[in-house]
Every structure is written in C-alpha cells, then in structure tokens.
Amino acid sequence: MRLPFFISLFFTLFLFPAQQKKVEMSVFYESNEYELTKEQKAEIINFLDKPNLENIELYGFADTLGNIQANQRISELRVAGVKELILEWYQNVLIITKASGEKQHQGVQFDNQRRVDIVLTYQLEKHEKKIKKIEPIEDVKDSTTKKVQVPDLSQRDVFYETFGSSDRIVIENLLFEPGTTDFLHGNTPNELYYLVDLMDSIQTMKIHIEGHVCCIDDKKLSKERAKTVYFFLRANGIDKSRMTFKGYSNSSPRVKELTKEDEKLNRRVEIVITER
Structure with a gap:
C-alpha cells in the first residue's frame, strides 16, 4: 500500500x-x-x-x-x-x-x-568511499612524524634540472591519507617548496596541476587533491592566474595496476608547464 x-x-x-x-x-x-x-x-x-x-x-x-x-x-x-x-x-x-x-x-x-x-x-558524505590503504614512503616511520617546516634542499637541484628538461613532472612522494586530501602523516613534500621557489624565480612560468587516483573511478577526489596543491601554492604567494587544476580520476594511469606498488605510483599529482 x-x-x-x-x-x-x-x-x-x-x-x-x-x-x-x-x-x-x-x-x-x-x-x-x-x-x-x-x-x-x-x-x-x-x-x-x-x-x-x-x-x-x-x-x-x-x-x-x-x-x-x-x-x-x-x-x-x-x-x-x-x-x-x-x-x-x-x-x-x-x-x-x-x-x-x-x-x-x-x-x-x-x-x-x-x-x-x-x-x-x-x-557530511552519506557514504565514505573505500580507498585502498596507501603505503607509507620509506622515510616515514610512524604517524607521529612532524610536518616539515624547513624543506630539505638536497634534491632541489635535481628537481630544477627535471623542470628544465621536461614540461611534465611526477611528484613521486606526494601521497595522501586514504580517502582524504590530507598529506600522508601531515608531511608537505619538499618538492612543493621547490616549486614555489622555482615559480618565484621564473615569473613567466605557468602550470597546470593534474590530480590522479588509482583503483576506482573517483574524479572528485582526484580534483580535490589537485586543488590541495593549488591552495598550497596560492598560500605561498603564487598568483592564481599562473595556475589551473583538474582531476583526471584513474583515466591516465602511469602503470598497469598489478601490485600495490603499481597502485601507489598511480596515486599522484603531476605538474605540467604550460608557459615558460
């Protein structure tokens, strides 16, 4: 009835x-x-x-x-x-x-x-999507690791050289807590500080920020993670006119997902230089 x-x-x-x-x-x-x-x-x-x-x-x-x-x-x-x-x-x-x-x-x-x-x-979201556990990077020992305040500069030159020779870079250790836009263990990757420094020194440079996920189709999460990087750069003085961002879900994997390590490689943000 x-x-x-x-x-x-x-x-x-x-x-x-x-x-x-x-x-x-x-x-x-x-x-x-x-x-x-x-x-x-x-x-x-x-x-x-x-x-x-x-x-x-x-x-x-x-x-x-x-x-x-x-x-x-x-x-x-x-x-x-x-x-x-x-x-x-x-x-x-x-x-x-x-x-x-x-x-x-x-x-x-x-x-x-x-x-x-x-x-x-x-x-609040009605249902929290199940995201496979992200493996911690090798130099993170536990969840109490403090957020980086002064970036390690040892790999800065390598980062600059990569941008100098390529229009696309994968930030390998830009990982997130499962199902969120929080950096894994609260650690801001050093490469983001390098990127701020690089864009400060080259004022004509413009970039496009690509967010990607693994395993399942989740365009919203991929966009939000790209936006997290965008917000970080904005908060550190990079003008919004020099950046765009977009989420690509799991449509452009780096590798075929056969192992957990493959999935880890596909959970990433890529930076594309659109203007130098």
Missing part, C-alpha cells in the same frame, strides 16, 4: 535527516590591524576545504578599547578581508556576515577580542 504524501514526507525528513555539521575557527589580529597574513590565509584556505558547503558565517569583533564607531569600522574591515579571500575560491556559497563594534565582556583578554569567527555549515 502506498503511503500518503504527508506520511512519506515525514519519513523522509525525520527518519533520514541530512547529516549536517558545523565547525568554527577564529582568526586573531593585532590592535588596529585588519589585513590577513600569509599564514592566516593558508589556515583559512585549509579550513574551508569541507564537502558540500552550505553556508559560511563571519563574525567580526574588536577589543574594548576605543569608541564604538571605531571598533565597528575595524570589525567591518576584518570581516571584509576574510570574505574577499573566501570569494576567491567559493563564489556560490552563501556568506552571512556580522561586524560588532560593541564592547565585549571585560574578562576576555584583548588579543582574544580582536578576531573574526568563521563558522562553516556543510553536509
């Missing part, structure tokens, strides 16, 4: 609710400052990388010093700066903004009052 429409709607809305999640971060400022630093931009870009974004709320605040009008203005500038950064990547997401010049609770420290709160609402 077919259920009446209103009962069917009830089941849809209440037995199968959307898996909605909210997360929040705060960006803090020095007194009378409103421009974002390069490090803050990188943190915000990484924070925005969530699936199925529904809306973004921005709340700007100033400290308890000064008058309400001045505090209102600095709060608005802080919110405007964050909104401008977000719009570079997400033009089709609803952004709700509110800037307050009113004095906050006196017990809150000044450096915690001068901030913009960013609240993201997004939909």
